[in-house]
Amino acid sequence: MADTLDQMLTLMNLAKSSGADLVEIRFDSLSSSSSSSSSVKEDIQTLIASSPLPTLFTHRPKWEGGQYDGDEQSRLSALQLAMELGADHIDVELQAVDDFKTLTGGSKPAKCKLIVSSHNYQNTPSLEDLNNLVNKMQSTGADIVKIATTAVDITDVARVFHITSQSQVPIISMAMGERGLISRLLSPKYGGYLTFGTVERGKESAPGQPTIQDLLDVFNFRQIGPDTKVYGIIGKPVGHSKSPLLYNKAFRSIGFDGVYVHLLVDDVKNFLETYTDFAGFSCTIPHKEAVVQCCDEVDPTAKLIGAVNCVVRRDDGTLYGCNTDYVGAITAIEDGLRASGFKDGASGSPLDGRLFVVIGAGGAGKALAYGAKEKGARIVIANRTYDRARELAEIIGGKALSLADLNTYNPEDGMILANTTSIGMQPNIDQTPVSKEALKSYTLVFDAVYTPKITRLLREAGECGALIVTGVEMFIGQAYQQYERFTGLPAPKELFREIMANY
Structure with missing residues (x-):
């Protein structure tokens, strides 16, 4: 996507150096795409001849979500030119393919593959409608079919995966938007022909498109295949989570055939019932309590807390839930106190006998309150809604x-x-749950938020002379245990610390 020829050529070279296999030329984004036929031909020739990679030539009209709003005959002629001038693939919309075939007489160079595409910016149709759509596209003589729908809910993607795995011809498939991200990341697992990555953030050609760098370096895209186990973090919001970076680097370091993805989930029960082939999940705000009811077996401690943050699918398909939050957080707080010279009490913890104030009465709040109580602390629960604080x-x-x-x-x-x-979490980094003045009574302040690493709460606590423990410490601690439950292997603790130190 670029306004000028020079910008487009620069981006093509960047795509190659970033590790792309193929470059899509979005001709409709060029300001010259509606110019005279002679300059259009010149531009197409330059782009195809200068491309350092095989090309996919697209000239998307406004009526199908693109930028071209000129004459349709001129647009189809440009696509024909691209085909004749050596494009490796051309993308023609289902709505226009009959006119295109009339224009070309149905002939095309052997080297050029015809992609027939359909884009739905409203929703993802039913399985039956998707099947009918793909059959109709196949009947046009397409070498490759491409369907792009919109994920209103993450479970919509399951229908896209089904269509992809059943397709009789090569297929490019995706569900657009953040809820559809997994359709792009897991394309190789279900047999997709290719996935799209943007060269730079901000230059996406469709909603929810990851960068090439994220595909290759964060999600290990080239290592994903039919047998790859899928793990992920269930939450809302979830895009800020660093978990995929952590787990995928660890998977790659030992050659474990797994991938860990962001899962923006609205209804956790519906999600878990839909994706019965996914292997395990981390669970974050706001689903830690609701997921307890979705598990076939819950660890006794997690049941007592009433919150689960780790779900593993066993070999028989049943779901086992446990809570690793409280261990990670309490250990991080104890380590912070001990490092500053505080001695263990009768319970074997420096928390013994201390007044421990927990902000929040949700899943993580319950976990920390339980963990601190177990260590001999006296507990105070503070919550926006007093009744929830009183219940806990x-x-x-x-x-x-x-x-x-x-x-x-x-x-x-x-x-x-x-x-x-989540008070103080990106993007609301100016928020804090308690005034700076009130922080003077505390020896140590911990914040489960880790984006940003130093929240306003922690910054102000430090200025008041308190010890501070970041959410990164809790994050790493609970991740050790989850990794071991997911893989059955020892967690690479040094690697985890190294990754998070660089973040």
């Missing part, structure tokens, strides 16, 4: 506060504060 406090045997009350709560010095909410 009664279960755990602690005190409840509203979040507003926390600003004036300072019964003693040396307290521990743990934020388990």
